[in-house]
Amino acid sequence: MIELTGVSKSFTTKDVGTVAALKGVSLRIDGNEFFTLLGPSGCGKTTLLRLIGGFEMPSTGAIRIDDLDVAALPPQKRPVNTVFQSYALFPHMTVAGNVAFGLEMCGWKKADIDARVKEALALVRLDGFATRKPTQLSGGQQQRVALARALAPKPKVLLLDEPLSALDLKLRKEMQGELKRLQRETGITFVLVTHDQEEALAMSDRIAVMRDGLVLQVGTPKAIYDNPNSRFVADFIGEANLVPGNVLGRDHGMTVAVRPERVTLGRLNGHGARAKGEVAGVTFLGLDTLYEILLDGARVRARVRDAGEPFQAGDTVAVDWPDTAERELLH
Amino acid sequence: MLAPAVLVIGVFMLIPMFIALAYSFMTADPYGGVQAPFTFDAYIQFLYQRDFDDSLIFASDYILIIARSIYLAVSTTVICLALGLPVAWYIVCQSEERRRVLLFLITLPFWINTLIRTYCWILILRDEGLANKLLCALGIIADPLPLLYNDGSILLGLVYTFLPFMVLPIYSTLERIDSRLIEAAYDLYASRVAVFRRVIWPLAKPGALAGATLVFAPALGSFLAPDLLGGGKKLLIGSLIQMQFTSSRNWPFGAALSIAITAVILLVIILRSWTAPKREAQA
Numbered sequence: 001m002i003e004l005t006g007v008s009k010s011f012t013t014k015d016v017g018t019v020a021a022l023k024g025v026s027l028r029i030d031g032n033e034f035f036t037l038l039g040p041s042g043c044g045k046t047t048l049l050r051l052i053g054g055f056e057m058p059s060t061g062a063i064r065i066d067d068l069d070v071a072a073l074p075p076q077k078r079p080v081n082t083v084f085q086s087y088a089l090f091p092h093m094t095v096a097g098n099v100a101f102g103l104e105m106c107g108w109k110k111a112d113i114d115a116r117v118k119e120a121l122a123l124v125r126l127d128g129f130a131t132r133k134p135t136q137l138s139g140g141q142q143q144r145v146a147l148a149r150a151l152a153p154k155p156k157v158l159l160l161d162e163p164l165s166a167l168d169l170k171l172r173k174e175m176q177g178e179l180k181r182l183q184r185e186t187g188i189t190f191v192l193v194t195h196d197q198e199e200a201l202a203m204s205d206r207i208a209v210m211r212d213g214l215v216l217q218v219g220t221p222k223a224i225y226d227n228p229n230s231r232f233v234a235d236f237i238g239e240a241n242l243v244p245g246n247v248l249g250r251d252h253g254m255t256v257a258v259r260p261e262r263v264t265l266g267r268l269n270g271h272g273a274r275a276k277g278e279v280a281g282v283t284f285l286g287l288d289t290l291y292e293i294l295l296d297g298a299r300v301r302a303r304v305r306d307a308g309e310p311f312q313a314g315d316t317v318a319v320d321w322p323d324t325a326e327r328e329l330l331h
Numbered sequence: 332m333l334a335p336a337v338l339v340i341g342v343f344m345l346i347p348m349f350i351a352l353a354y355s356f357m358t359a360d361p362y363g364g365v366q367a368p369f370t371f372d373a374y375i376q377f378l379y380q381r382d383f384d385d386s387l388i389f390a391s392d393y394i395l396i397i398a399r400s401i402y403l404a405v406s407t408t409v410i411c412l413a414l415g416l417p418v419a420w421y422i423v424c425q426s427e428e429r430r431r432v433l434l435f436l437i438t439l440p441f442w443i444n445t446l447i448r449t450y451c452w453i454l455i456l457r458d459e460g461l462a463n464k465l466l467c468a469l470g471i472i473a474d475p476l477p478l479l480y481n482d483g484s485i486l487l488g489l490v491y492t493f494l495p496f497m498v499l500p501i502y503s504t505l506e507r508i509d510s511r512l513i514e515a516a517y518d519l520y521a522s523r524v525a526v527f528r529r530v531i532w533p534l535a536k537p538g539a540l541a542g543a544t545l546v547f548a549p550a551l552g553s554f555l556a557p558d559l560l561g562g563g564k565k566l567l568i569g570s571l572i573q574m575q576f577t578s579s580r581n582w583p584f585g586a587a588l589s590i591a592i593t594a595v596i597l598l599v600i601i602l603r604s605w606t607a608p609k610r611e612a613q614a
Contacts, residue, residue, distance in 0.1 A: 014426075055514055075517040082518045088511040092533045101529070102519035153520065 002029040002052060002157060002189065007061030008213075009047055021047040023213040024061070029191060029206075031066075031156075034183045036192045038200040039210035040236070045193045046161060048210070052191060053159050054078045066156060076105070081150035082159040086166070087142045089134040095121070095145050096130035102153040120148040123182065140171045147179075151186060158183075160192040164199065176202050197237050201225065209233050231255055231329050239301065245328075247298045248274060255329045262325035263302035265291060265311060266318045273318030275300075279311050293319055348593070355586035363580045373587035393571075393588075400568040401595065403482065404551040407489040408497075411546045412539060414490070415497035419538075420531075422498075423505045434502070437495050449488055449555050456484055456560070480562035488556030493549060497542035504538030505531070540603060548596045552589075568592060 009022040022044045029035045037045040050056045051063060054075035063071045070078050081102065089098050096117050103113045121127055124144040134142055143163060150158055163179070164172045180203050183190045194200055200207050201221040208218045209232075217229045228234035231242055234257040241263065245254035268276060277300065281292035291302045291311060300319060311317055355373050357365040378394070379387035422433045440448060455461045456478040463475035478484060508531065516526045554569030563570065568588060575585030 053518060055518075075514070076520045076522065080518075082515070084511050084515060086509070086511060088509060088515040090512060090515070090530060101516070101521070105520040105522075105525060149519070 001031050001066055002027070002191070003062075003064040004028075004048075004052075005062045005064075007048070007051060007058045007063060009044075009051060009056060010059050020213055022051075022058075025213075025215050027208060027215060027218065029157075029189060031189055032187050034180065034190045034192070034203055034205045036194060036200040036204040036207045037210060038194055038197060038207050038236075040195055042212075043210040044213040045195075045210050049082075049159050049161055049191065049193045052157070053080055053082050079156040080159060081153060081155040081157075082161065083143075083146045083150045083163050085161045085163070087134075087146040089142055089145055089149070091134055093133075094130065095126065095132050095134065095137070098134065098145055099149045099152050102149065106153055116152055120152040123151065123185070124148045124178075139166055140175065143167065143175065144178075147182065151182070151188070154186075155188060157189045157191060160190060162193055162195070164194075165196075172199070179203060201237070207237075209236060211236075228257060228327060228329070230331055231257070234327065234329065239303075241300045242329075243295070243298045243300060247295055250328075253330070256326050257329055258300075258321050258326045260290070260301040260303040261288075261305075262321045263300060263304075264320050265293070265302050265304060266320065268316055268318050273320045275319045277317060277319050279313050279315045279317055282311065282313055291317075293317060295319065351586045351589050355583055355590050357583050359581045359583050361580060363576075363582065365582050370583075373581075373583040376584055377587055377591065396566050396571055397568050397591065397595070399565065400551055400592075403485060403489065403557075403567065404547050406486055407493060407550040408543050408547045410486070410490050411494050411497040412543060415494060415501055415542060416535070416539065419498050419501040419505050419535075422502055423508075434499075437498050440495065445492060445555055446559075449492065449559050452484070452488055452491070452560055453479060456487075479560065480564060482561070484560040485557050485567075488560040489550050489553060492553070492556060493546040496545040496549075497539075500541040500545065501535055501538040504535050508534050544600065544603070547599065551596065552592050 004025055004027045007022055007025045008020065010018050010020045012018045025044075025048060037048055039045045047056065051058050052065075054070065054073055054077075058071055061071070062069065065079060068079075075082075090101065093101065099117045099120050100113050103116055108116070117130070118127075121130060124147050126141065126144050126148065129137070129141065129145075134145065137145065143166075146163075160179070164175050167175060176199060179190070179192075192200075192203065204221055206218060206220055207224055209216045209224065211232055217224055217233050219227075224233065224237055228237060228240070234240040235242060239260050240257045241260060243256045243258070245251045245256060248256055250256070266273065275295050277293040277295040279291055280294045280299070283290040283292075285303075288303045288305050289310065291304060293300045293302060302319070354365050356369050356371065358368060358370055358372065360366045375387065378389065380390040382388050418437075422430055422437075425433060453460070457463075458475040458477075458479075460478070462478055463472070466472045467475065512530055512534075513526055516530045521529065552569045552572070554567070554573045557563075557567040557570050558573075561567070566574075568591075572585045572588045572592075575581045575588065579585075
């Protein structure tokens with residue numbers, strides 16, 4: 001279990017002066033959890049990960065791992081291992097040498113190290129690669145070595161800094177499943193940093209959405225998707241229509257969020273619809289059709305499946321959605 | 332495409348080498364230079380003395396000079412490595428702006444003639460020199476220490492002259508080490524010592540080896556520091572060679588001695604490539 005209480009971090013550089021990367025973050029990550037820090041670049045997610053890893057010290061606040069106060073401990077004294085974004089494999093060592101490194105540093109016996117290296121390589125399905133050098137491996141294989149190296153010493157927490165960003169799409173999808181499997185098989189807490197919301201939704205038990213050094217919302221992927229607590233979260237996780245309240249005849253300062261797939265379109269028949277609009281664009285997506293509707297003062301996307309008689313650009317349509325599909329957001 | 336490179340290597344590197352080799356097999360002209368016939372005399376002179384009856388007696392004088400020269404050159408290399416590695420590491424750890432300034436300072440001595448720089452050490456080390464005056468003024472010593480004209484002062488001069496040749500190649504390899512490798516090592520429970528021994532040193536070794544070659548080779552043949560700071564009391568091979576081409580006017584013997592040094596350096600380089608065959612094959 002990781003507990004962050006009021007953690008903030010500022011960096012001082014000559015060019016820009018002091019920059020607050022984290023502004024008082026409190027989080028609780030449970031044991032055996034796949035937890036994701038999600039946000040756009042510059043939101044502080046990587047800084048937060050580096051604070052947990054011990055590569056940075058917090059300006060204020062406390063970090064506890066299993067009731068051990070680690071805020072002042074260097075990385076080598078924390079029961080935490082990291083998979084770095086660029087893998088950071090030791091180029092002068094073999095695959096086995098890389099995986100064995102942490103175990104040697106912990107003072108394991110030679111026979112135990114050999115057994116554990118074999119086990120770790122089998123875990124990431126790299127049996128038979130032990131004597132290769134990192135430069136002889138593909139990106140995906142290097143990624144697996146980095147995972148094996150970080151998992152070998154059996155840490156309590158595994159930190160993953162955008163581990164899949166350097167891989168191509170197909171490999172990325174495959175590794176998403178692999179990471180999930182590894183987390184389940186090892187029972188180690190995974191803390192993953194990513195800017196890819198799809199990746200976060202697919203893998204995580206819980207997600208913390210971050211922006212500008214703050215955590216905006218924490219919850220399961222479904223809870224965050226269904227109940228975003230702010231315009232930013234609604235827009236960042238999946239697609240969302242953000243309709244100003246006054247367009248729908250409600251309070252001026254409030255926004256109504258609704259997912260495109262929940263929006264229904266119909267012929268105008270004078271009553272029942274929330275709004276009336278004009279079809280501005282039609283995009284055929286195969287299974288679905290995406291309509292761009294211009295309302296009076298807003299633009300709404302509707303992702304419609306099996307629409308029957310399709311609408312054309314220029315048609316006037318009734319726009320509607322179920323009450324349960326919308327969220328009223330104040331900020 | 333290749334022709335100019337081959338020409339440069341030929342004119343500046345190979346041809347002078349062959350001229351030296353050829354001269355070492357010729358006969359000395361009493362007025363300097365060389366003349367026919369071809370002979371092994373220079374190499375014989377290196378190992379033997381001619382007795383009055385013209386028989387050859389084995390003489391170890393020149394071997395000892397070479398041994399002492401190698402000893403001083405190795406010491407210079409080791410000290411330069413011990414000083415150069417921390418200095419290079421310190422520079423790498425600085426901000427980019429400070430790195431530029433520090434690198435400039437490292438190369439600054441090149442701007443001043445080596446002879447003048449070496450001579451300055453005499454002013455510092457002699458009995459009435461800066462060092463002794465300072466120590467006397469501070470009351471640490473009563474009488475001046477014999478700082479000049481010994482192996483120590485020669486070594487000091489050599490280290491001073493060749494240190495930049497060690498710092499620069501080590502710096503260039505250290506600079507290329509990804510800082511995340513060091514973070515990864517710490518992350519995997521390595522102590523500071525282990526990070527240096529297992530990650531930084533293996534990756535810096537090619538630079539250190541290049542630096543060692545760049546220091547050892549010229550230190551072995553150097554004659555400025557030994558002449559000026561050693562007082563010429565005990566000959567080193569560099570001074571000996573210089574004498575053959577000037578006062579002794581025995582060019583073939585000077586050439587033979589040069590070839591002997593080259594052989595020693597070549598041997599070191601060959602040994603070096605034997606000890607690290609894998610790394611080189613990979614690069």
